Amino acid sequence: MCGIYGTTLPYHKEQVQKKLERTGFRGPDQMGISCYTTSHKPITFGHNRLSIIDLDVRSNQPFTYENQIHLVFNGEIYNFKSLRETLSNKGHNFHTSSDTEVICAAYLEYGEQCVNHFNGMFAFVIYDETKQILFGAKDRLGQKPLYYQLSEKGFEFASQISSIQMFNENLSISALAIQKYLAWNSVPHPYSIFNEIKKLDDGHCFTYDLQAKAFNDWPYWDIASPIVERYSGTFDEAKIDLEELLTDAVQQRMVADVPLGVFLSGGVDSSLIAALAAKDTEQKVKTFSVKFNEKGFDESIYAQKVADHLKTEHTVIECDYREGIDLISNFNHFYDEPFADASAIPSMLLAKHTKKKVTVALSGDGADEAFLGYHRYNRIDKMSKIFKIPYFNRLLAAQLMKLSPITRHKTIAEILKSKNEDYAYLSSLYRPKEIWLIPEEKPYDFKELHYLTHSKKGLHERAGDIDLKTYLSWDINTKVDRATMAFSLEARSPFLDYRVVEFAQSLPSDFKYQPTNQKRILKALLYDHVPQDYFDRPKSGFTMPFEVWFRNDLKDMILTELAPNELKNIPGIIPKEVTKMIHEHMNGTWNHYPMIWKLLVLKQWLVKNGKGIALR
Incomplete structure (x- = not known):
């Protein structure tokens, strides 16, 4: 896990060094800068290394292979050992034991098709001297970030937007991105908070022709619609096949030349990963969980119970509001763009303390999307009943519900007036029409919408698909990458093995899904390793006591940061409505902490980054 940077723009080496220093937390073990002279424009590559595989300096980056391929790479190629053997048999030579060198050899052997041979999480860019192009790619499910700016002057890319932002006088803040952030809690692909900077889409490659200054990108992988080949075996056979596949995914992710552990919340997903990690290893697996002192937020007892059963070396990390305040104050330094998933803070706390004992941690991310585990999928069953009611009657009920001042009632109104179940589900999931937001003209205008609205799969499966392409990509992967990299910790998720x-x-x-048994096959597999009664409790998210903190310890900060005169400087909102909702939160009438957190993050980002930069 590292930070990468590259440019064809004429920055001085000292400027490039400062750009790398800005995101040095991503890779504190070594900083490398290389400049390459071309017949067109000079190219500069930069790299911050977090050493995981082959700790020797021979694997430092930027990396040159066969005097013609130059690479900067962030992430891991989990199948690099078998791929290296294949490439060796084809005549390629290796001088390191790293996955970095394998990428270079695979590119020479397979060209742009090399990405189809990689199983991993990655963002990389290659400078091919022979073809005079830059070739880059991002992993299939978007675990690793890649930002880029393309202009007449040249091309620039980085792991985080702040590296491109530094010394860049040609940026403007995107009003559209802020509007999208307020609706979706993050800035969705391909947008960024700046109009001029974009995100490379998941499962995409690109080339940049150095002579023609031409950029081209294309997808090399996507989820299938419809499914090309349905599984034909029984449920029990599927469980056996899944265990074999997941076990291999876990084992591949346990390859490291540094200490490794597992995030263990005590829920289904992380417990299954911990169980599979522990079953075939002689050494005790290290596991980690977070404990909050506030009532109702401490689930560490469940993680401890699972850890005791699996006989792991378990660490419970105790956190309080003082650490939370510190991370809130520095939040935008690590996340770079406005990001409103409040579970980012406990994720950062977990990473901060886990790093003290290990450098790599396995996680359970991705299971809810792939195996239909979110509570919201239950709404589909309820909505199917609603849609048996005549449309006119639903429309009348919607008009009455819309008069209510309660946000939830307005969401129900949107569901009732939807013409089909697809858009009803979307209205229940995404709420860009909340009362405190200036309404969008096209709230559901995003390119991933077709994953939900086509008719070649059932709605439950389509709901999972759109979560894989939106919520997982825009939110979960961003949260995990920034939270762990903030403390130079690498997170690996076996469930995100393609x-x-x-x-x-x-x-x-x-x-996968039954109304009273979500993630059915994962649970059945888990119960072969951990007693079922350990999990006989409602599903809970990874959260922290913001609701309580905002009313007590952090109340003065919230009232100061989001005072009426401060709210006037935040675009896309209705300050009068926000002030009313903050008052409701403080007096205990309603819990509006998600909105408060969202605006606090945006306001602090604008104060830090908006001075002298136009909004358009």
């Missing part, structure tokens, strides 16, 4: 995702996609829907 083979696991493709297998989950092939399964009959009822293998």
Whole structure:
């Protein structure tokens, strides 16, 4: 796990060094800068290394292979050992034991098709001297970020937007991105908070022709619609096949030349990963969980119970509001763009303390999307009943519900007036028409919408698909990458092995989802390793006591940061409505902490980054 940077713009080496220093937390072990002279424009590559595989300096980056391929790479190629053997048999030579060198050799052997041979999480860019192009790619499910700016002057890319932002006088803040952030809690692909900077889409490659200054990108992988080949075996056979596949995914992710552990919340997903990690290893697996002192937020007892059963070396990290305040104050330094998922703070706390004992941690991210585990999928069953009511009657009820001052009632109104279940589900999931927001003209105008609205799969599966392409990509992966990299910790998720995702996609829907038994096959597999009664409790998210903190310890900060005169400087909102909702939160009438957190993050970002930069 590292930070990468590159440019064809004429920055001085000292400027490039400062750009790398800005995101040095991503890779504190070594900073490398290389300049390459071309017949067109000079190219500069930069790299911050977090050493995981082959700790020797021979694997430092930027990396040159066969005097013609130059690479900067962030992430891990989990199948690099088998791929290296294949490439060796084809005549390629290796001088390191790193996955970095394998990428270079694979590119020489397979060209742009090399990405189809990689199983991993990655963002990389290659300078090909022979072809005079830059070739780059991002992993299939978007675990690693890649930002870029393309202009007449040249091309620039980086792991984080702040590296491109420094010394850049040609940026403007995107009003559209702020509007999208307020609606979706993050800035969705391909946008960034700046109009001139974009994100490379998940599962995409690109080339940049150095002579023609031409940029071209294309997808090399996507989830299938419809499923090309459905799983034809029984449920029990599928469980056996899934265990074999997941076990291999876990084992591949346990390859490291540094200490490794597992995030263990005590829920289904992380417990299954911990169980599979512990079953075939002689050494005790290190596991980590977070404990909050506030009532109702401490679930560490469940993680401890699972850890005791699996006989792991378990660490419970105790956190309080003082650490939370410190991370809130520095939040935008690590996230670079406005980001409103409040679970980012406990994720950062977990990473901060886990790093004290390990450098790599396995996580359970991706299971809810692939195996239909979110509570919201239950809404589909309820909505199917609603849509048996005549449209005129639903429309009348919607008009009455819309008069209510309660946000939830307005959401129900949107569901009732939807013409089909697809848009009803979308209205229940995304709420860009909340009362405190200036309404969007086209709230559901995003390119991933087709994953939900086509009719070649059932609605439950399509709901999972759109979460894989939006919520997982825009939110979960961003949260995990920034939270862990803030403390130079690498997070690896076996559920995001593309083979696991493709297998989950092939399964009959009822293998994954039943109204009272979500993630059915994962639970059945887990109960072979950990007693079922450990999990007989409602599903809970990874959160922290913001509701309480905002009313007590952080009240003065909130009232100061989001005072009426401060709210006037935040675009896209109705200050009068926000002030009213903050008052409701403080007096205990309603819990509006998600909105408060969202605006606090945006306001602090604008104060830090908006001075002298136009909004348009």
